[in-house]
Structures are given as C-alpha cells and as structure tokens.
Amino acid sequence: MPLPLTLPALYDRLTGPWGRKAVIGVPLVFLLVFFLLPFLVVMKISVSEMENVVFKDLVLWSDGVLQLKIKLGNYLFIGEDELYLSAYLSSIKFAAITTVLCLLIAYPFAYFMARSPADKRPALLMLVMLPFWTSFLLRVYAWKMLLADNGVFNNMAMLAGLLDEPLKMMNTPFSLVLGMVYTYLPFMILPLYANLVKMDLRLLEAALDLGATPWQAFWRVTVPLSKSGIIAGALLVFIPCVGEFVIPELLGGPQTLMIGRVLWDEFFSNNDWPMAASVAVVMVLLIIVPIAFFNKYQAENSGGVRA
Amino acid sequence: MKVNAGRLTSLGWMGSVFFFLYLPIFALVILSFNASPMVTSWGGWSLRWYEALANDAEIISGFALSLKIAFFTACASVVLGTLAALALTRFKRFPGRTLFAGMVNSPLVMPEVIIGLSLLLMLVSVQRALGFPERGMMTIWLGHTLLGMAYATVVVQSRLQEMTQSLEEAAQDLGCRPWQVFFLVTLPLISQAIASAWLLTFTLSLDDVVLSAFLSGPGSTTMPITIFSRARLGLSPSVNTVATLTVLVVGIGVVVASLLIARRERRRAQEMSDAYKAGGM
Amino acid sequence: MSTVKPPDKLQTGEGSPPFLQIKRIIKQYDDVFAVDDVSLSIQKGEIFALLGSSGCGKSTLLRMLAGFELPTSGQIVLEGQDIVGLAPYERPINMMFQSYALFPHLSVWDNVAFGLRRDHLPKAEIEERVARMLDLVQLKAYAKRKPHQLSGGQQQRVALARSLAKRPRLLLLDEPLGALDKKLRERTQLELVDIIEQVGVTCVMVTHDQEEAMTMATRIGVMSEGKILQVGKPAEIYETPNCRFVADFIGSVNSFRGTIEVDEPDHVVVVSPECRHFISHGITGTLGMTVHVAVRPEKMTVQLTPPRDDERESPDQIGFNVVQGVIEDLAYLGSLTTYHVRLDGGTVVKVTHTNSARHTQAPLTWGSPVYVWWCGSDVVVLTQ
Numbered sequence: 001m002p003l004p005l006t007l008p009a010l011y012d013r014l015t016g017p018w019g020r021k022a023v024i025g026v027p028l029v030f031l032l033v034f035f036l037l038p039f040l041v042v043m044k045i046s047v048s049e050m051e052n053v054v055f056k057d058l059v060l061w062s063d064g065v066l067q068l069k070i071k072l073g074n075y076l077f078i079g080e081d082e083l084y085l086s087a088y089l090s091s092i093k094f095a096a097i098t099t100v101l102c103l104l105i106a107y108p109f110a111y112f113m114a115r116s117p118a119d120k121r122p123a124l125l126m127l128v129m130l131p132f133w134t135s136f137l138l139r140v141y142a143w144k145m146l147l148a149d150n151g152v153f154n155n156m157a158m159l160a161g162l163l164d165e166p167l168k169m170m171n172t173p174f175s176l177v178l179g180m181v182y183t184y185l186p187f188m189i190l191p192l193y194a195n196l197v198k199m200d201l202r203l204l205e206a207a208l209d210l211g212a213t214p215w216q217a218f219w220r221v222t223v224p225l226s227k228s229g230i231i232a233g234a235l236l237v238f239i240p241c242v243g244e245f246v247i248p249e250l251l252g253g254p255q256t257l258m259i260g261r262v263l264w265d266e267f268f269s270n271n272d273w274p275m276a277a278s279v280a281v282v283m284v285l286l287i288i289v290p291i292a293f294f295n296k297y298q299a300e301n302s303g304g305v306r307a
Numbered sequence: 308m309k310v311n312a313g314r315l316t317s318l319g320w321m322g323s324v325f326f327f328l329y330l331p332i333f334a335l336v337i338l339s340f341n342a343s344p345m346v347t348s349w350g351g352w353s354l355r356w357y358e359a360l361a362n363d364a365e366i367i368s369g370f371a372l373s374l375k376i377a378f379f380t381a382c383a384s385v386v387l388g389t390l391a392a393l394a395l396t397r398f399k400r401f402p403g404r405t406l407f408a409g410m411v412n413s414p415l416v417m418p419e420v421i422i423g424l425s426l427l428l429m430l431v432s433v434q435r436a437l438g439f440p441e442r443g444m445m446t447i448w449l450g451h452t453l454l455g456m457a458y459a460t461v462v463v464q465s466r467l468q469e470m471t472q473s474l475e476e477a478a479q480d481l482g483c484r485p486w487q488v489f490f491l492v493t494l495p496l497i498s499q500a501i502a503s504a505w506l507l508t509f510t511l512s513l514d515d516v517v518l519s520a521f522l523s524g525p526g527s528t529t530m531p532i533t534i535f536s537r538a539r540l541g542l543s544p545s546v547n548t549v550a551t552l553t554v555l556v557v558g559i560g561v562v563v564a565s566l567l568i569a570r571r572e573r574r575r576a577q578e579m580s581d582a583y584k585a586g587g588m
Numbered sequence: 589m590s591t592v593k594p595p596d597k598l599q600t601g602e603g604s605p606p607f608l609q610i611k612r613i614i615k616q617y618d619d620v621f622a623v624d625d626v627s628l629s630i631q632k633g634e635i636f637a638l639l640g641s642s643g644c645g646k647s648t649l650l651r652m653l654a655g656f657e658l659p660t661s662g663q664i665v666l667e668g669q670d671i672v673g674l675a676p677y678e679r680p681i682n683m684m685f686q687s688y689a690l691f692p693h694l695s696v697w698d699n700v701a702f703g704l705r706r707d708h709l710p711k712a713e714i715e716e717r718v719a720r721m722l723d724l725v726q727l728k729a730y731a732k733r734k735p736h737q738l739s740g741g742q743q744q745r746v747a748l749a750r751s752l753a754k755r756p757r758l759l760l761l762d763e764p765l766g767a768l769d770k771k772l773r774e775r776t777q778l779e780l781v782d783i784i785e786q787v788g789v790t791c792v793m794v795t796h797d798q799e800e801a802m803t804m805a806t807r808i809g810v811m812s813e814g815k816i817l818q819v820g821k822p823a824e825i826y827e828t829p830n831c832r833f834v835a836d837f838i839g840s841v842n843s844f845r846g847t848i849e850v851d852e853p854d855h856v857v858v859v860s861p862e863c864r865h866f867i868s869h870g871i872t873g874t875l876g877m878t879v880h881v882a883v884r885p886e887k888m889t890v891q892l893t894p895p896r897d898d899e900r901e902s903p904d905q906i907g908f909n910v911v912q913g914v915i916e917d918l919a920y921l922g923s924l925t926t927y928h929v930r931l932d933g934g935t936v937v938k939v940t941h942t943n944s945a946r947h948t949q950a951p952l953t954w955g956s957p958v959y960v961w962w963c964g965s966d967v968v969v970l971t972q
Contacts, residue, residue, distance in 0.1 A: 019485055024401060027391040027456070031410040034453050038425035045428055109324045112317040122572075124321070126565040131328045133557045135514040137531050138550040141538045142331030145338065148542065152334055155348060185328070236416060243418020246516055250538055260420045267424060267521075277428065280421050287418075294416055295409045476656055477689035479676040481754070482706030495693045578737045585739065 039284070046277035047071050074278035084262065084279070088286065091259040094173070095241035098180040102188040102237050103230065105181070110192035110229075111222075114199070121197070132186045140179050140250050147175050147251075171253030179251040180241055188233040195229025196222075228297070235294040239287050259283055332554055339547035356544045363545055369530035373513050376444060376529065380451040380512035381505045387452065388459025388504055389497070393489075395460070396467040397475075414457035423521030426450050430522070442524030450518040455508030462507065466500035467493075510557075605668070607632035607790055608758060613662035615648050615814075622648045623659070624814035635784060635791040637805035639798060639837075645814040646794045647762065653792060654683045654760055666758060677706070682756040686763040688747040690735040696722070696746050697731040703754045721749040724783060741772055748780070752787055759784065761793035765800055777803045798838045802826070810834050826884075831972035835882045842888070842937050843970075844881040851875050855904070856969065861933050866908035868901070868964035873971060880970040885940040887966035890915075890927050890952065894959045901963040910961040911937065915954055927952065929960055 047070045078084040113124050131139065146152045147169040154166040169175055199222065207217040223230075245260035252258065259279065266276040339357075343350025360366065391411050394401075414422060430446055433439075440446055474496070478488045494501075516531045523532065530549075537543045606629035615623040623645045630636045638646040651657040653664060655676035663670050671679055682703070690699050700721050704714045722728045725745035735743055744767070751759060764780060765773045781804050784791050795801050801808050802822045809819045810833075818830045829835035832843060846860025851873060858865040858881050865881045873879060889895070897906050913931040920943075927939045937960055952958065 020398065020401075023390050024394040024398065024407070027387045027394065027411070028403070028407055030387055030456070031407070031453075034426060034429075034449060035410050035414070035422075038422075038429035041429040041432055042425040105324060108320050112321050115317070122565065122569055126561060127325060128328070130558060130561050131332060133510055133561055134332065134554050135531070135550070137514060137516055137534060137538075138335060138546065138553065139331045141534070141546055142335045142550070144538065145542055145547075146331060146334055150345075150348070152338075182327070182331070185324075239416040240418055243420050245418075245420050246535070260418060263420050263424065273428065276424060280424050283418070284421060291413055291416060295412050298412045299405075299408055471687065471689075473685050473687055473689040474691065476654075476676070477683075477685055477691075478702075479656075480654060480681075480683050481703035481750070482677045484677055487706070492691060575736060578734075582737050582739045582742070 042277045042280055045274055046074055046281050048274055071274070074275050075282070077275075078278060078282055083257075084259075084282075087257045087259045087262045088282070090257055091242050091244075092286070094176060094180065094256065094258065095238050095244075097177055098184060098241050099188075099234050099238045101177065101181045102185055103234065106185055106188035106192055106233065107230075110189050110196055113189075113193055114196035125193070128186055128189055136183055137246065140183060140247055143175065143179050143182065144170065144250055147178075171251070173253075173256050176248055176252040176256045176258075179247040180244060183247060184237045184241065187236040191232035191236065192226065192229045195226045195232075199225055228301070231293070232297055232301075235290055235297065239290050239294065242287055243283055332550075335547050335550040336554060339544070339551040341544070341547075344544065356548045360545055360548045365528075365533055366530060366545060366549065369528055369533045372444065372527060373530040376448050376451060377509045377512040379448050380455050381509040383448070383452040384455030384459045384508040385463075385501055385505045387456040388508075389463050389501060391456065391460045392463035392467050393493075396464055397472075411457060411460050414454050415461070419454075419515075419517035420521075422453065423450060423518045426453070426518075427521045442522060443527040446522040446524070447519050447527060447529065450522045451508075451512040451515060454515070454518065455511055458507055458511065459504040462504040463497060463500050466497045470496055606630060607667060608792075609663075609665040610649075610653075611663040611665065613649065613652060613664065614660045615645070615652065615657065616660040621814045623652070626662075626811075626814070626816050628809060628816065628819065630790065630792065632790050633788060634806040635781065635793065635804055637801040637808045638792065638794045638811055639796070639801040639808050640811035641796055641837075644811045646811050649811075650683075650760055650762055650792065650794045653758070654681060655679050680757040681760060682751040682754055682758075683760040683762065684747050684751040684764060686766055688735075688743050688767075690743055690746055690750070692735050695732050695734055696727060696738070699735070699746055700750045700753050702750065707754070717753060721753050724752075724786070725749045740767060741776065744768070744776070748783065752783075752789065755787075756789065759789045759791045761791060763795055764793060765795075765797070773800070780804065802838070810837060812837075828968055829882070829970065832880055832882070832970050833972075835968065835970060840885055840938055841882045842885060844883075844935075846879065846881060848873055848875055848877050848879060855964070857908070858969065862931055862935055863911045864908050865967065866905045866964040867967045867969055868905075871969045871971075873969070877971070882968045882970055883962050883966060885926070885938045886942075888937070888939040888960050888962045890929060890939045890941065890958050890960045892952065892956060892958055895961040900961075901965060905964050909964060909967070910959060912957070912959055913937065915952055915956045915958055918952070918954065927958075929958060 049069070049071055113121065113128075116124060144151070148154070149166040149168065149170060151170070153169070154163065157163040158166070203221055203225070204217050207221045208214065212220065243260045243263075244258060245264055248256055248258040248261050249264075252261075263276050263279045263283070266272050266279055340352050340354065341350055342353035342355065391407075395404075395408060395411070398404075426449065427442075427446075430440060430442070430449075434441070470493070474492055475488050478492045479485075483491060514531060515529075516535050519529045519532050520535075523529065534546055534549065538546060608628075608630040610626060610628040610630075613623055613626045614621065626645075626649060628636075638649060640646045648657060652659050655671075655674060655678075659672060662672070664672050666680070671681075691702065694702065697718060701714050701718045704717060709717075719728070722731055725748055727742060727745055727749065730738060730742065730746075735746070738746065744764070765776055768776060777800060793801075793804065805822065807819060807821055808825050810817045810825065812833055818825055818834045820828075825834060826838055829838065829841075835841040835843070844858075844860040844862055844865065846858040846865065848856060849859045849864075850857035851871075853870045855869070856867040856871050856873070858867065858879060860881065867881070871879075895910060897903075900906055911929075911931050913929040915927055916930040916936065917928040919926045923942060925941050925943055927941070929937045929939060931937060939960055
C-alpha cells in the first residue's frame with residue numbers, strides 16, 4: 001500500500017491526525033461557517049416569503065403532500081424592472097471605466113517607480129502606501145469638500161477669477177469616477193510594480209540589440225511580460241468596484257445608480273430582505289467569473305513550496 | 308537629450324500622481340484648522356474644532372469601540388491567516404484545497420455589501436433558532452475577521468513561500484517535533500510578516516464602514532459609521548479633525564517603521580558584503 | 589585518481605554485518621520510479637558516494653535515508669534496526685543540506701547547539717561539545733556571528749559542525765561542494781574528508797561531480813534512472829566499468845563496437861570496423877557476440893610512425909590495437925594535451941598525453957597523419 005508523501009505524512013504521524021487537521025481545519029471551519037454558509041442562507045432567503053421579518057419555510061408538509069415553495073418573484077422583478085437592470089449595467093460600466101483609467105495612470109507610474117534608482121524605491125513605495133493606511137472614508141469625504149459647489153476648487157477658481165459661477169462637479173459621474181479611481185489606484189499600482197520590478201532588464205537589452213526601437217521593445221517585451229500584473233490589478237479594481245457603496249453614496253448622484261446602493265436601500269430603507277438577497281445573488285453571478293479568474297491567478301502565483 | 312526627456316517624464320508623471328494622492332489629505336489637514344464653520348471658506352487659523360472634538364461624545368465612544376474591535380480583529384485575523392497560509396504553502400494536496408483557497412482569497416475582492424448582507428442574514432437566522440448572538444460588537448468582529456483573514460493570509464503566505472522548506476527539514480533532522488519546528492524556526496522567521504499583517508488588519512478594521520453598518524446593533528456604533536452618517540448629510544468640521552489626527556498618527560508610524568526597516572536592511576547588506584570580501588574560507 | 593587512504597577504522601572483513609543496509613527500496617510517483625529496486629550495503633566508517641546526473645534518483649534515496657520521503661516499499665536497516673517507520677527527528681542520522689539551511693535568526697553557536705538542546709543535555713555538556721565542534725571546523729572566533737555575516741565557505745563549515753554535533757551514527761551530505769567555486773572546492777574536498785575521518789562517522793554523500801566522488805569517497809555507487817549500475821572503489825569503477833554508461837560517465841572513453849572472433853580463457857579477439865582488438869584477459873561472452881571495446885584516452889599513444897614491434901606489450905599483439913588517422917583537433921591544457929584523431933572510417937578517437945619529454949620527438953599538429961595504438965591489458969570489454 002503506497003504510503004503518503006513527505007512532510008504532511010510525518011506531521012500526521014507524530015501529532016496524531018490532529019496536527020495537520022487542526023492547521024487546515026480551524027480556518028476551514030471558520031470559512032465554511034462564516035463565508036460559505038451565509039451565501040447559502042442568502043440564496044435561500046432570496047426565494048422565500050418575508051412576513052414581518054419571519055421567514056416562511058421553503059418546505060411544507062401538509063395533508064401528506066410535500067410542498068416546495070420557491071418564490072422566484074424577486075428574480076422576475078429584477079429581470080423586468082428597468083431600475084435594476086440599469087443599475088447592474090451602470091455598475092459594470094463605471095467599474096470598467098475606473099479599471100481602465102486606473103490602468104492608464106498606474107502603469108506608467110509603476111514603470112517609472114520600478115526604473116527608479118534602487119535605493120529610492122523603498123521610500124517611493126512607502127509614499128504610495130501611506131494614503132492607503134489612512135482611512136479611505138476620510139479621503140473620499142475630502143473629495144466632497146474639494147469638489148462641492150462651494151468647495152475648495154470652486155472657491156479658489158472664483159477668487160482667481162477663472163470662473164464666474166461654480167462648476168458643477170459634485171454628484172456627477174465625474175466625481176464618482178474620480179473618487180473610485182482615487183481609492184483604487186494603489187490596488188492597481190502595487191501588483192504592476194511588483195511585476196515590473198522583478199522583470200529582467202536584460203530581456204529589454206536583448207530586444208534593443210536585435211534592432212527594436214525603445215517603443216517597440218516596450219510593447220513587444222515589457223507589456224506582455226507584465227501581463228500577470230495587469231490582470232491582477234484589473235481584477236483587484238474591477239470586482240470590488242462593481243459592488244462599491246460608500247463612494248457612490250458620498251460622491252455619486254442621480255445619474256450614477258450603482259447596484260451597491262440599490263442593495264443597501266432595499267435592506268435598510270425598504271426592509272425587504274428577500275429582495276436585497278436576490279439583488280446580492282444576481283450581483284455575485286455577475287462577478288463570479290472574474291472572481292474565479294482571480295482565484296486561479298492567486299493559486300498559480302502561490303504555487304506551493306520551493307524546496 | 309533623450310535621457311533628460313525620459314527623466315522629466317518620469318518625475319513629472321510620478322509627481323502628478325503623488326500630488327493627486329496627497330491633495331485630499333493636505334486639504335483635510337489644513338481645513339481642520341479653519342476658524343470658519345463654513346468648511347470651505349477660509350476664516351483664519353483656529354483650534355476650535357479640536358476642542359469640539361474633545362467634547363464630542365459620539366465620536367469618542369465610537370473610537371473606543373472601533374479600537375477594541377480592531378484589536379480583536381487583528382489578533383484573530385493573524386491567527387487564522389497564519390494557519391491558512393501554512394495550510395496552503397506546506398500541504399500541497401488535501402481534499403477541498405481548491406475550495407479552501409477560493410474561500411480564503413475571495414473576501415479580498417468580494418464587494419463588502421455582499422459579505423455584510425450574507426453574514427448578517429445568516430447570523431439573524433441563527434439568532435432566531437438559538438437565541439444568540441445578538442448583533443453588536445461580536446458580530447462586527449466576526450465580519451472584520453473574515454475580511455482581515457484574507458489579507459493576513461496573503462501577507463504571511465508570501466513570506467512563507469520565500470522561506471525554503473529546507474530550514475524546516477533541517478530542524479526536523481536535528482530533532483524537532485513538528486510543533487517545535489513551528490515555534491522555534493518558522494515563527495521567528497515569519498514574525499515580521501505577522502506583525503505587518505496585524506497592523507494591516509487593524510487599520511482595515513478601524514476604517515471599515517459597510518460591514519460594520521450591516522453587522523452592528525443598537526449601542527455598537529463604530530466611529531466610521533458615525534463619520535459616514537455625518538458625511539452623508541453634508542460637510543462637517545469634526546471629520547477634518549479626525550482626519551488630521553489619523554494622518555498624523557499613521558504618518559509618523561509608517562515613516563518611523565520604514566526608516567527602521569531600511570536601516571536594518573542596509574546594515575544587513577553591509578555585513579553580507581563584508582563577509583564576502585573577507586571571503587574565501 | 590583516488591587520494592583517500594582507507595581509514596583505520598574501516599572494517600572490510602567478510603562476514604562483519606553491514607552497518608547500513610538498503611534493501612530493495614522503491615520510490616514510485618504515479619507511473620515514475622524515482623528509485624527502482626535499489627539495494628546497498630554500507631560498511632561502518634566508510635564514505636560512500638552516490639554518483640549520478642540530476643534526476644537519477646540519488647537525492648530521493650538520500651532523503652529517504654534522512655526520513656523526508658517514505659519509500660513505496662523496501663527496508664532501510666541501520667545497525668540492525670529498520671528505520672523506515674521513524675520520523676527524521678527520531679533517527680540517529682544527521683544531514684548537511686546543499687543550501688546549508690542555517691537558521692538565519694540564530695548565531696553560529698546557537699545553530700550548532702540547536703540539535704543538542706532538543707536532546708535536553710545538561711548545559712555544561714552542550715557548551716563543551718559546541719566548543720569542540722567549532723574548534724574542529726576552526727570557527728571558534730565566529731561563534732557570535734549570524735549566518736549572513738559569514739562567507740560561503742564559513743557557512744558550509746558551520747553546517748558541517750551542526751550536523752556532527754549530535755554524534756550521529758550516519759552522516760548524510762547533499763552535494764556538499766556544489767555551492768563553492770573550483771579553487772575552494774579542491775581545498776574543501778580534502779579538509780572535509782579529514783574532518784569526517786577524524787570524527788570517525790560513517791558517511792553517505794550525493795553528488796553529480798565525478799571528481800568529487802573519486803576524491804572523497806571510499807566507495808562509489810553510480811546511479812542512473814533510479815537504478816544502481818555499479819558499486820565499487822573509485823579505481824574499480826574507473827578501470828573496470830561494467831557498462832557503457834558507467835564507462836562514459838566517469839572520465840572519457842573511446843568505444844569500439846565489434847563482434848567476438850576468438851574467445852579463449854586468457855585472451856579475446858574482437859573485430860570492429862576500425863581495427864582488430866586483442867584483449868589480454870578472458871571475458872564472459874560467446875563467439876559472435878556483439879560487444880563494446882572500451883579504451884581510456886590516457887591509455888592510448890599517438891605518434892607519427894607506426895608502433896615498432898618491440899614496443900608492443902606482447903608479440904601476439906602485433907597487428908592488433910592500432911588505428912590510423914588524421915589529427916582533427918588538439919587542445920593544449922598545460923599538463924596534458926588532448927588529441928582528436930579522425931580515423932579512415934570516420935570515427936573520432938580521443939587521446940590524452942601528459943606533456944613529458946618522451947612525446948615531443950616530432951611535433952603533432954592539425955592535419956598530421958598519425959598512428960594510435962594501445963596495450964591489450966588496458967582494454968575493457970563491455971557487453972551492455
């Protein structure tokens with residue numbers, strides 16, 4: 001009978017089955033109970049009736065008949081109602097715009113940072129991380145101050161005589177995208193930087209030696225090699241942006257209906273828990289493919305152990 | 308000259324991005340000293356808002372609660388995250404590994420409204436059935452830990468991967484049982500990663516709005532929730548003061564930590580090159 | 589080529605039970621046999637080298653000795669006890685890792701003391717033993733330093749001291765000199781052997797470097813694709829390889845394919861396209877069998893004139909063991925010159941001469957037409 005491999009087997013053998021099982025088991029149980037189980041609950045509630053905050057059971061046994069009551073009404077409503085459809089679409093739209101803008105701004109930034117002298121890089125990295133460590137809520141609020149009709153930009157512009165009346169920047173798609181790009185920029189910079197800084201510069205030298213112009217070398221060598229950084233950054237920005245709530249709430253307006261706000265309103269304002277659950281389920285379905293990509297990327301890049 | 312143009316673009320681009328990143332922070336700090344109650348029109352320098360902050364019971368109690376929750380979150384996240392990181396890097400095959408990895412990594416990108424809603428609905432169902440837990444500090448702590456665990460796992464995992472397995476094998480070869488290997492060899496070597504994971508999850512928890520909003524109960528209002536509700540209504544000077552203080556504390560902390568780490572790295576590199584030069588046998 | 593004198597403690601007497609017995613060890617991963625039915629007996633006090641190229645299974649075998657891999661089947665018996673079921677920390681075996689694996693957060697002293705502390709020895713004894721070990725490797729002055737403050741050679745000595753501190757019954761070395769540069773390697777080879785013999789520990793080492801194996805080991809086991817091809821003292825392996833792989837792996841060899849024409853108990857004649865071969869000893873083979881005749885380059889002589897009859901080893905060899913060709917390439921290496929001679933049939937033969945006066949009578953250069961000849965007693969016949 002073939003014996004199990006290496007260290008795991010030996011861990012097993014001397015701490016009994018308990019050692020290895022505990023290391024895997026504790027976080028696994030935690031996640032099953034507090035991450036997976038809630039999703040199942042959400043799915044169940046999305047197809048339940050809600051009466052005075054009590055959930056009717058899905059399964060009824062009466063007169064010898066087993067009845068399965070699944071209310072698909074919420075889903076049908078979502079499918080038909082303009083509001084929900086446009087909210088989903090606009091969420092995806094704004095998330096996509098944010099991702100592209102972040103990429104356009106972050107790539108050159110990460111590139112320049114990676115090519116800076118090696119002793120300056122830790123300081124630069126620290127400067128990028130510092131805003132990340134200060135509260136994101138406060139920084140988003142700060143944009144409110146800056147962009148308001150009577151905000152800092154407008155006031156200063158009017159004082160300087162550049163404007164006669166305040167420019168409407170607040171509660172527009174502009175302010176929303178600005179806020180999201182601002183918040184998620186570090187999430188795009190870091191994976192790109194991590195990738196670019198490890199890139200072997202000799203590959204570029206080889207390309208130039210073989211006759212490529214710097215521009216060609218960039219597009220044909222650097223960019224393809226940084227593909228994994230681009231994908232990681234894009235996923236880290238796009239997926240959370242779809243379900244963003246705080247930024248649309250503080251900086252968004254009537255033209256920027258995002259699904260995160262819809263879900264919040266359904267829950268807190270309408271108190272319609274099944275509806276909120278259905279909205280959540282559809283949202284997860286929308287982002288499940290990108291999340292699967294993200295998990296695959298994480299698995300590939302964490303690989304396991306180099307002995 | 309080409310080289311100079313390149314340098315200029317590089318510095319120009321980086322400078323602009325840094326300006327963009329720091330502008331709101333500067334604005335917050337400066338305006339926190341604004342004498343005028345109209346946040347955006349300047350009325351001179353004043354400390355009145357700091358005085359007001361000292362008397363702002365809501366924020367102070369919210370802050371105390373946030374601190375407590377953040378502390379417990381950081382501790383739990385680091386423990387769970389380290390276990391998960393060990394499981395993923397040292398045990399190459401076990402049943403359910405893909406699901407496990409997926410669950411550990413997903414909170415990193417999953418929108419918080421979804422995590423918050425689903426966790427809350429489950430907790431409420433449990434409460435209906437078993438009578439507890441009440442929504443409050445513990446439920447907020449659970450949600451924060453779920454998120455924090457994902458971050459802690461990433462940080463510890465990347466350090467564990469750097470650390471080759473041969474160190475742990477050497478320890479075993481010299482007579483350590485598995486738990487001794489962990490405490491005598493693995494733990495000291497990942498201690499820095501654990502510390503930064505702790506700080507990271509502490510900050511995340513302190514700052515969290517959405518999960519806290521879903522999972523809080525009466526009497527468990529955290530500071531971010533308070534700030535958020537004020538911010539929704541309009542502009543409020545108290546926010547600026549909190550911001551400035553936060554920036555101060557975090558700024559000093561990060562700068563000091565970075566300097567210490569940089570100094571240690573420099574010293575280490577120096578020692579290694581000295582040894583190499585003295586060299587040979 | 590071996591420079592190791594057999595240690596006094598070596599017990600090669602027949603009938604003494606082997607110190608370490610590896611019995612029919614198999615390691616299987618899915619369809620691949622990393623180690624394929626290997627059996628070895630290792631004597632107490634010897635330095636045994638497992639030699640082979642990467643992927644041949646030698647490292648896997650070593651790891652099974654250490655306890656980091658479990659064999660699919662087979663036994664490992666150390667001093668009469670089957671240790672397969674024991675975890676690494678239960679075995680009286682210590683290993684020196686290829687990367688040294690020194691604990692970066694501990695000083696040199698603590699690294700060496702690490703294993704001793706696991707045994708809960710009294711403090712005084714630990715101190716005495718660590719001091720003695722550091723003396724042995726001449727690193728007493730560096731006791732307080734951390735690994736990153738040491739050079740590569742110093743780190744290696746700490747690793748050695750650490751693996752000897754517990755007085756293991758068996759010492760395992762994983763590519764001990766792989767990380768050092770050539771000059772350092774030569775010096776270290778001999779020092780390492782000195783220390784191991786001084787301590788008197790039995791040692792199994794793994795290497796892909798044949799020079800290392802030949803210099804350091806008392807016996808060598810050549811491995812390929814999970815199997816042991818030949819076991820023997822360095823001279824045996826070199827002079828009498830039992831197959832083409834071993835002949836080719838250690839040093840270089842010229843190999844001629846031919847059929848046995850004459851098969852007598854005291855001599856054999858093999859006919860190959862290049863020439864007729866006279867071999868001055870009997871072999872196990874039959875008439876008409878296809879074999880390979882192997883001759884080492886340094887055993888051949890190249891010269892402008894045909895060999896004189898009185899130069900030959902014995903009269904029956906006249907007309908045998910000689911070929912004609914043209915020097916296609918030569919490399920002057922200071923102490924040696926290597927000639928590549930292309931024969932009429934197209935085969936290239938490699939000949940090495942030491943640059944001593946005898947051979948400089950007429951200078952040989954590219955294009956010189958030459959004769960290459962050798963003695964029948966320097967030939968090995970290989971059937972595989």
